[in-house]
Amino acid sequence: MNQMHAHAFDIGGPPLDEPKTLVEGAYRQLRRDIIEGRHPPGEKLRVEHLKDQYQVGAGTLREALALLVSDSLVVAQGQRGFRVSPISLSDIEDITRTRVLLECEALRQSMTAGDEAWEADVVSAFHRLTRAEEKLASDVEGAVNEWEERNRLFHEKLIAACPSRWTRQFLGVLYQQSERYRRISVLTRPVPRDVHDEHEKIFEATIARDTKTATKLLGGHIMRTFRAIESLAELHPGVFQPLQAAAAENGARPAVANDAARDKS
Amino acid sequence: MNQMHAHAFDIGGPPLDEPKTLVEGAYRQLRRDIIEGRHPPGEKLRVEHLKDQYQVGAGTLREALALLVSDSLVVAQGQRGFRVSPISLSDIEDITRTRVLLECEALRQSMTAGDEAWEADVVSAFHRLTRAEEKLASDVEGAVNEWEERNRLFHEKLIAACPSRWTRQFLGVLYQQSERYRRISVLTRPVPRDVHDEHEKIFEATIARDTKTATKLLGGHIMRTFRAIESLAELHPGVFQPLQAAAAENGARPAVANDAARDKS
DNA sequence: AAAGCTAAAAATCTCGAGAAAATGTGTTGA
DNA sequence: TCAACACATTTTCTCGAGATTTTTAGCTTT
Numbered sequence: 402m403n404q405m406h407a408h409a410f411d412i413g414g415p416p417l418d419e420p421k422t423l424v425e426g427a428y429r430q431l432r433r434d435i436i437e438g439r440h441p442p443g444e445k446l447r448v449e450h451l452k453d454q455y456q457v458g459a460g461t462l463r464e465a466l467a468l469l470v471s472d473s474l475v476v477a478q479g480q481r482g483f484r485v486s487p488i489s490l491s492d493i494e495d496i497t498r499t500r501v502l503l504e505c506e507a508l509r510q511s512m513t514a515g516d517e518a519w520e521a522d523v524v525s526a527f528h529r530l531t532r533a534e535e536k537l538a539s540d541v542e543g544a545v546n547e548w549e550e551r552n553r554l555f556h557e558k559l560i561a562a563c564p565s566r567w568t569r570q571f572l573g574v575l576y577q578q579s580e581r582y583r584r585i586s587v588l589t590r591p592v593p594r595d596v597h598d599e600h601e602k603i604f605e606a607t608i609a610r611d612t613k614t615a616t617k618l619l620g621g622h623i624m625r626t627f628r629a630i631e632s633l634a635e636l637h638p639g640v641f642q643p644l645q646a647a648a649a650e651n652g653a654r655p656a657v658a659n660d661a662a663r664d665k666s
Numbered sequence: 667m668n669q670m671h672a673h674a675f676d677i678g679g680p681p682l683d684e685p686k687t688l689v690e691g692a693y694r695q696l697r698r699d700i701i702e703g704r705h706p707p708g709e710k711l712r713v714e715h716l717k718d719q720y721q722v723g724a725g726t727l728r729e730a731l732a733l734l735v736s737d738s739l740v741v742a743q744g745q746r747g748f749r750v751s752p753i754s755l756s757d758i759e760d761i762t763r764t765r766v767l768l769e770c771e772a773l774r775q776s777m778t779a780g781d782e783a784w785e786a787d788v789v790s791a792f793h794r795l796t797r798a799e800e801k802l803a804s805d806v807e808g809a810v811n812e813w814e815e816r817n818r819l820f821h822e823k824l825i826a827a828c829p830s831r832w833t834r835q836f837l838g839v840l841y842q843q844s845e846r847y848r849r850i851s852v853l854t855r856p857v858p859r860d861v862h863d864e865h866e867k868i869f870e871a872t873i874a875r876d877t878k879t880a881t882k883l884l885g886g887h888i889m890r891t892f893r894a895i896e897s898l899a900e901l902h903p904g905v906f907q908p909l910q911a912a913a914a915e916n917g918a919r920p921a922v923a924n925d926a927a928r929d930k931s
Numbered sequence: 932a933a934a935g936c937t938a939a940a941a942a943t944c945t946c947g948a949g950a951a952a953a954t955g956t957g958t959t960g961a
Numbered sequence: 962t963c964a965a966c967a968c969a970t971t972t973t974c975t976c977g978a979g980a981t982t983t984t985t986a987g988c989t990t991t
Binding site for chain 1: 686687690725728729732735738742744745757760761763764767768771829830832833835836840
Binding site for chain 1: 971972973974975976
């Protein structure tokens with residue numbers, strides 16, 4: 402059955418199925434806008450404004466927002482409406498560590514249970530990711546979105562043979578979260594380190610069925626992504642923290658670094 | 667209007683406060699009704715019927731159902747309404763294994779980071795659980811609900827000092843799921859094995875800060891609960907499986923326990 | 932009888948308006 | 962200057978009714 406609500410790992414990038422309902426359409430658009438940072442963390446999501454923007458009734462948008470709570474992308478506060486889930490550096494670290502724990506275990510199980518068809522999918526996904534990384538290096542317009550998509554698919558295919566649906570579901574949620582802050586950091590500086598080499602080594606170890614090496618590399622890879630964000634946050638203090646509290650009023654540009662210090666006085 | 671239950675310890679969730687909105691009220695009541703099996707797995711949740719039962723408008727109930735998707739207790743199928751998440755034996759095993767992985771890791775971290783206040787909370791929660799287990803043995807009316815509540819709190823307190831909010835959140839979801847099928851199985855047969863002894867040994871190892879022993883015992887404890895369900899499902903074939911597909915038509919009595927028992931005679 | 936088509940019934944999905952609550956603003960008084 | 966109160970605006974929350982889709986039931990045909 403085509404589940405209306407699905408997490409990141411469940412839905413393929415190109416919309417294979419059109420949204421069957423307005424609620425689902427609004428849900429998908431909103432999810433995309435949140436993940437890609439058009440609705441920054443902490444922003445208040447006013448139904449009255451958003452219903453015009455997304456061309457649906459108030460009740461419909463409300464339901465879409467309620468569905469987004471499933472992905473932990475939106476939080477609902479009693480009589481005070483909805484807002485985008487806040488992000489802090491410690492939260493990002495938590496997301497990363499939990500992801501390492503689950504994704505390494507999932508890869509281990511996937512490598513144990515995976516058959517030839519799975520292997521072929523992994524090869525294919527790695528190939529596509531490689532091509533996207535080449536385009537990214539050439540600084541082609543719009544290559545970032547494609548790279549994000551293929552990076553997600555590569556990670557997804559790696560663990561696709563893991564028999565635990567719950568593990569995959571949780572990883573889907575965590576991946577969405579990490580994509581959110583990765584996108585934010587990209588706004589400041591493009592990816593500097595050699596991710597392709599990391600991906601390649603993970604890929605080779607996986608195909609060689611070297612479980613120990615593959616999980617170790619994958620864990621290091623995820624952790625290193627976080628370290629990059631971390632050092633970036635130190636260079637630009639208040640890139641993440643303010644977004645949590647400041648809560649851009651109505652789509653206001655995140656007036657990030659300035660306000661942080663003034664709060665104390 | 668609002669709360670019709672008379673029990674003192676009504677709502678198990680973290681918030682002791684009253685629901686601030688009708689949506690939240692319907693959400694909590696529905697969640698309770700699903701977990702306790704009044705809406706069995708797979709049942710279709712018709713808004714038109716439920717809005718009368720829960721005394722709210724259609725849109726309100728719809729939003730409450732959307733919120734329940736967050737807990738993976740309800741699934742939404744585009745243009746075909748909502749239904750209670752199905753359960754199968756393999757799903758239960760998945761829930762159990764994932765729970766073991768996460769809960770053991772959480773306990774390890776909790777035991778490492780926990781201070782005296784945490785220790786005191788664990789002692790208190792264990793004491794309460796012990797009392798509830800005594801009542802359960804005496805076959806006191808309504809003791810099951812109290813035991814469930816305190817069992818949940820004991821497990822929750824054990825990992826309360828784990829610094830990972832995401833791990834705790836995922837465990838909350840998994841625990842709700844496991845409570846759901848545990849309740850179903852209780853309809854057929856009361857808990858036979860000596861859970862108190864298991865709890866006591868876990869408790870002692872935790873307080874003694876014997877990480878290795880504590881996590882090993884906890885893992886075995888959770889796994890053993892599943893084994894009990896599993897053997898029960900073998901004795902009464904079709905206790906869980908049918909609930910997935912059969913999907914009681916319109917609030918039809920699932921006739922779980924009765925049919926299963928009759929099968930044997 | 933089984934399969935296929937048509938019409939009625941039920942359920943889902945959607946919107947706009949109105950009541951309740953929260954937020955913002957201005958005024959008054961110490 | 963600051964605090965407190967009252968009022969006005971915004972926003973959330975809620976319901977009922979109408980349009981679209983799915984499901985069911987009955988009827989015809991092979």
